[in-house]
Amino acid sequence: MSQSAAKTPSTRAAAQPAKTPATSAAKKTRAPKKAANAVEAETPAAPKTARKASTTAKAAATKTAEKKPALKAVPDAEAQPEVVEDEKATGPEETGFVVSDADDDDAPVQQVVTAGATADPVKDYLKQIGKVALLNAEQEVELAKRIEAGLFAEEKLATEEGLAPKLRRELQWIANDGHLAKNHLLEANLRLVVSLAKRYTGRGMLFLDLIQEGNLGLIRAVEKFDYTKGYKFSTYATWWIRQAITRAMADQARTIRIPVHMVEVINKLARVQRQMLQDLGREPTPEELAKELDMTPEKVVEVQKYGREPISLHTPLGEDGDSEFGDLIEDSEAVVPADAVSFTLLQEQLHAVLDTLSEREAGVVSMRFGLTDGQPKTLDEIGKVYGVTRERIRQIESKTMSKLRHPSRSQVLRDYLD
Numbered sequence: 001m002s003q004s005a006a007k008t009p010s011t012r013a014a015a016q017p018a019k020t021p022a023t024s025a026a027k028k029t030r031a032p033k034k035a036a037n038a039v040e041a042e043t044p045a046a047p048k049t050a051r052k053a054s055t056t057a058k059a060a061a062t063k064t065a066e067k068k069p070a071l072k073a074v075p076d077a078e079a080q081p082e083v084v085e086d087e088k089a090t091g092p093e094e095t096g097f098v099v100s101d102a103d104d105d106d107a108p109v110q111q112v113v114t115a116g117a118t119a120d121p122v123k124d125y126l127k128q129i130g131k132v133a134l135l136n137a138e139q140e141v142e143l144a145k146r147i148e149a150g151l152f153a154e155e156k157l158a159t160e161e162g163l164a165p166k167l168r169r170e171l172q173w174i175a176n177d178g179h180l181a182k183n184h185l186l187e188a189n190l191r192l193v194v195s196l197a198k199r200y201t202g203r204g205m206l207f208l209d210l211i212q213e214g215n216l217g218l219i220r221a222v223e224k225f226d227y228t229k230g231y232k233f234s235t236y237a238t239w240w241i242r243q244a245i246t247r248a249m250a251d252q253a254r255t256i257r258i259p260v261h262m263v264e265v266i267n268k269l270a271r272v273q274r275q276m277l278q279d280l281g282r283e284p285t286p287e288e289l290a291k292e293l294d295m296t297p298e299k300v301v302e303v304q305k306y307g308r309e310p311i312s313l314h315t316p317l318g319e320d321g322d323s324e325f326g327d328l329i330e331d332s333e334a335v336v337p338a339d340a341v342s343f344t345l346l347q348e349q350l351h352a353v354l355d356t357l358s359e360r361e362a363g364v365v366s367m368r369f370g371l372t373d374g375q376p377k378t379l380d381e382i383g384k385v386y387g388v389t390r391e392r393i394r395q396i397e398s399k400t401m402s403k404l405r406h407p408s409r410s411q412v413l414r415d416y417l418d
Contacts, residue, residue: 150178
């Protein structure tokens with residue numbers, strides 16, 4: 001037996017290199033690389049527009065990460081396997097969005113969320129939107145281009161049928177990238193909504209409600225933004241945000257809803273009234289306001305009534321609050337006790353006078369003047385009740401009224417005429 005064939009098991013074991021932790025880690029690293037290469041070989045290449053949008057998104061994400069290291073970039077389809085593997089190893093990102101600092105990576109997720117939450121929802125919201133870095137003009141244009149490409153891809157997918165599977169996948173990729181760009185542009189401008197909503201506080205709506213309405217206007221601005229005009233997105237979005245907030249205030253801020261066009265007239269009248277108060281040193285008259293606003297004085301008074309804020313009848317009054325505002329308001333529909341007593345006595349006197357007449361005469365007068373049910377009847381209706389003509393009923397009525405005018409009967413009722 002030769003010397004090479006005489007190697008024992010122990011000799012073969014000694015000849016093999018020892019597996020170090022670094023060697024194991026290197027093999028684990030090469031495995032995801034091979035898997036990623038296999039996936040890339042099966043996946044069709046994205047179109048030029050998609051590759052350009054992806055490159056732009058990577059550049060924007062890189063700049064954002066350099067400016068603010070605490071934020072983690074969203075991994076895209078071409079991210080390196082090592083980075084994806086490291087993010088999976090951290091664990092908490094898979095459970096959802098967590099507000100945390102870079103120094104708290106080792107803390108459990110539940111503890112970070114509990115520690116970051118406060119009793120003030122406005123403060124929590126401002127803290128969350130402050131995590132997203134602001135955009136410059138170039139980044140806004142790049143995001144707008146990706147959004148435009150995504151909208152075009154969605155339209156193609158919705159309108160055209162019979163697309164090739166490869167083309168459909170490419171269009172779907174572009175559409176998804178457009179959604180990501182839209183969300184990025186929205187989140188980066190949420191602080192603009194807050195700054196504009198602060199100007200409308202104290203006008204009947206909560207601050208968070210104003211922010212939500214402004215966010216709806218921001219979404220509309222993102223959809224309508226045209227980057228080819230050359231102006232910044234914030235300049236364009238300001239008008240949409242203001243319109244959304246003012247429309248919401250016109251619809252929701254008042255207890256009694258007033259149409260939007262009338263709210264604009266009320267606001268214009270209030271501005272002119274304040275300006276004239278400063279110029280004249282006194283409250284302007286309706287005639288002066290009408291001349292300034294080119295409307296009639298009656299219209300000015302009507303608009304002023306619309307602009308009044310309603311007051312609750314249960315508003316407490318006084319230092320102790322023992323009385324309410326409704327206690328001081330006169331009920332114009334309430335019956336005065338003296339009038340109620342007088343009306344009751346009049347009814348009794350009328351029945352006493354009618355008792356002196358015949359049954360037919362009393363019935364004709366009662367139905368003719370509505371003394372029974374408060375509904376006067378015509379001569380024809382009374383004639384049908386008694387089975388006679390309307391002329392006969394007229395004769396009975398005339399004869400009965402002559403009897404009632406006799407002093408023996410009319411003197412009792414004459415005192416109630418005053």
